[in-house]
Amino acid sequence: MTDRTSVDLLQGTLATLILKSLSWGPLHGYGIARWIEQVTEDELLVEEGSLYPALHRLQARDLVTSQWTTSETNRRVRCYSLTEQGRQQLRAELSRWERFSVAVSRALQARKASKAV
């Protein structure tokens, strides 16, 4: 049960993280994985593979788009970038996350104020 919740949570968060990673410009899948790895210090992405279904789902929802390019080693590389829709989605997610985290941290840092009543 707890597993399931954490996976759901992870998926939603993962999608937002991917959008965030693309907000500075196009990246390929591995680039996104590296970015997440660095910013979360390897805390979040237990299985790197789970990144790809999430990416493709975002593409199916037209939040990201992809293009094949050629790498410096002359290999076909798929690069993802944000669509206008994706940018809006990211903005919405960020403000929601902000409100959520403010609320949660306020709750968690609260003292026993209710006694005052």
Next chain:
Amino acid sequence: MTGRPERRIWRDTKNDADDEIAFHLEMRARDFQERGLATEQAREEARRRFGNIDTITTLVRRIDDESARQKRRTGMWTDFRQDITYAIRGLRRAPGFTAIAVLTLALGIGANAAIFSLINAVLIRPLPFSDPDRIVFLWNTRGGTSTPEPIGPGRMMDFRSQATSFSAFAAISHMSFTLSGHGDPEQIPGSSVSSPFFDVLGVHPLLGDTFHDGHADPNAVVLSHRLWMRLFGGDPTVVGRSVTLNQRARTIVAVMPREFVWPSITARPSPADTGPELWIPGGLGDIPRPATDEDADVRAYRNAGYLRTVARLKPGVTVSQANAEVAAIATRLSRTYAEDDGRGATLVGIREQFAGSVRRPLLILAGAVGFVLAIACANIASLLLGRAADRRREIAVRRALGAGTGRIVRQLLTEAVVLSAAGAVAGLALAWWLSSSLITVAPADMAGMVTLLDPRVLGFTLVVACAVGLAFGAAPALEVSRGALAPVLTDGGTRTSGSRGTTRLRDVLVTIEIAVALVLLSGSALLVRSFVRLTRVDTGMATHNLLTFDVSLTGDRGAYQEKQVAFYAALLERLRAVPGVSAAGAAVTLPIGGDDFGTQYRVEGKPVPPAGRTPQAGYQIVMPGYFAAMGIPLRAGRDFRMADDRRAPPVALVNESFAHREWPGADAVGRRVRFDDSAEWMTVVGVVGDIRHLGPSVPPRAELYQSVTQRSFPFIAVVVRTQADPYAVMPSIRRAIGELDPQIPLAHAKTMDEHLAHALSRPKFLSTLVTGFGAVAVTLAVIGIYGMMAWSVAQRRKEIAVRVALGAKNREVLGLVLRKALLLTTIGVVAGLAAARAASGVLNGLLFGVEATDAIAFGVTTAIIALVALAASYWPARQALRVNPVTLLR
């Protein structure tokens, strides 16, 4: 945002997903290597970190495929809507082109819908009987000819008892009933039918119950829906009530539903009169009653051919099996009964029986309108080709901006289909108008069957419109897909010469148009010539100012021959005394549109003919004075006299054909003939001129005349020759008859000219329509030629300008342009003549006095087409001369 590049990627999601993941693993492994791991270890570690590669690859693919499907669906719909909007916008920008195209299509599609509505009504729509394909009519045949003939009572009973192919079998006779006690006495056509009649057809009454096999009250009567409405205003309590028919009280047992419309059944399809309005059961032996005497016992009359028979095939029995069985029975009967010798039997399906005679004319009309539509298509294809060529720049630009060939082809096809949809709507409106005027020229028995608002007709129109749109849209689309229009951007946009492919295609289309128009026009020329011949044919009598009507006798007066003759004589006496009447006569059956009797006969002094070869002749029974009233000349001897009564020696008259056949070069008067089944010799007392008894298109045959004074029936047809318009004398004639007996109804009053017109109505209908369609075809072809020439001149302006600048004379320029028109016309005419020749067999049997290869018809047609084609190209050619070299060459 659904850019094109992605679409290409979706096509091979399989490799894409593999490549993407492989790249990831490789990069990760390199990272590990840089941190000091060995190659193998680094790879192993990368895979472990990634998770289950197969599961993830499959999942990614599934997501991509699903999303691709989704996008394709919405993409197609968006493209389609875009195409339509674009097509409509484009068409609105070219109102002239659109108007011509829609009008042309409306003509083509409308004519097709109208004719199809006729075909649907007559040949396709299911008949209102249960399982109509199992219903057949049984007819006698005689000699080698397969012309069906009615059957006599004795023979009918043999077929009824011996045939095992039928689950139900009924005979029908046609009668005429005098209805009295219901306002003015009137005559109503009706039928006497054997009891299983309604079960053979599988029809159920609206009210009450009909007769069934072996169960029929001899005094019962079943009414048609129309008669019920007319006499009783649709009163639902009518069952059980009594009506007086031919002075006998009959009980109404049933009323048939509205859709049960049953025609007169005739062996020889002829312009049908109105069908029976009521049905009574048969008499003794369940044999339909003869019109001459309701109560006669006809069982002994083996071959008095007045019966029509209709039967239902047993389940599992095919028409050919049943046909074989009745043929076998006929052979057996011929061996048993000497008088049946030479008679065969044949079955005719109900659809064929009802519509056999109109089938071919209708199919010919369908072919004609099909041709018109084909020309319309060729025209529009040609116009669209020209339009596509003019739009080369636009198409090239769209292409350069990334539109694929498929997309542009689809765009062009959409434009075509939008056009033809507009054409179909306009066409249906036209068809509506057309079919209402079709009814006015249609033969009476075809009118009233036409309904446009039938799902089949609408469906047909829809299919035709789509097919047509794709057909003429295909030409320009093909051009585009071949890339013929592509390299335009480079040539600076000035039109030089048209694409060679486009020009050639348009040339071919114009040639086909000319050929098809010629085929159609030559067909109409043949039909018109044939119709004109028919109207001019000498029927052997003077048909103008001749009024005809029927009289039936009932009761005592009808029962005895002496009383019948006396009444007829008195009637004619009175009629001759009416002012404005110059002559009056009467006959049992009138020529043209009347019934027809035939007889087998023997000539005195000639050897007995071999079995089955007994000579036949038409058989007419007439009152003295008939020939004078009809304007039939007496060639030799004398007319019948009142004195030639039943006590006097039997006499006969023959026509010239008869006299010539039996006594060529010798005098016929004084010879003796007798009916095959009678021992009494009749002396020929006179010879009269030939007439075309069966209508203008059927040549005269041998006729044998007997006098009513020696053989009469309780009904007769009267002819009155008037000095002026027959209908002006009608009131006086009615009064004269009323003075004689107010109870005598005067039925079917019509002039002989009207009978004649009726007999000609079908050829008239056919020739009128085919000529109309021929005219439309020629008009469309002219538009096509004009369009093609105008375009071709426009394309060659530069070339012409160069020539003019180099000193070409007007005549040379004109010749240059016209030469092409001449060439195309010649090819078209030759091809058309060949096609018309090949198709001439279609009209066989529909032409009268004209060969299907008639030189005059073809000559005139060719001349018309050639002239019209050249005239259509002359105007554009003149335009070529107006080209100002300076403006073009600068």
